[in-house]
Amino acid sequence: MxxxxxxxxxxxxxxxxxxxxxxxxxxxxxxxxxxxxxxxxNPFTTSFIIQEQFSDRKIISLDWTPYANIAATLPISVVASEDQKFPNHYGFDFESLAKALTEDRAQPRGASTISQQLAKNLYLWSGRSLFRKALEAYFTVLLEIFLPKRRILELYLNVVEFAPGVYGVGAAGRKLFFRPATQISAYQAALLAAVLPNPKVMSARNPSPYVLKRAAQIQHSVRQLGGSAYLKNL
Incomplete structure (x- = not known):
């Protein structure tokens, strides 16, 4: 037995x-x-868009804008704001992560790279669980392995939310500034980049004093990086 x-x-x-x-x-x-x-x-939708469609019953579609048709001021503004080491890292900014873990929790610091944010937008959901973060890291590695940096940035600019229900640079240019993505100015690009941490609260069309200050900081960072030439080798 x-x-x-x-x-x-x-x-x-x-x-x-x-x-x-x-x-x-x-x-x-x-x-x-x-x-x-x-x-x-090009993806026809994302996890974040599907979630918003279910919660708010909105019909949202991606109006794709090729990287070549995006004003050069916008990619560099987003990189200057969100992920200045984007051209050189392999999906993770461990230095920024270490700073985020050691600084005052009352003033949290974002440490997610553009690649991580793209993985989250495409496949996942908002949250702070270890399981979700593990999936985010896994898909980030896959994106970095299979996609060139320029393609990762192109995807991100086309799927990220710039205002409530406004996804991608094409829709943002038309609905917020009444112009195509090719004609977004350096100042408008800085405003769009400034609201990315919370586009449902902050507005690029009617910027608060904080957004205006943040946009000025982004423009300064763009100049320090050397402008759009910083991304020429992507």
């Missing part, structure tokens, strides 16, 4: 191991299918 119990236990362990291996392989294959095609294909 004892031997039979041991045998059953081993059989159960083997079945569980086989199930875990199959599940892991399936998840890995699915994640590849979700990331690799983005090297050539």
């Amino acid at each position: 004892k031997n039979k119990k041991i045998y059953n236990h081993k059989g159960l362990s083997k079945r569980l191991l086989r199930y875990l291996l199959i599940t892991s392989a399936a998840f890995f294959a699915l994640s590849i299918l979700l990331t690799l095609p983005l090297r050539w294909l």
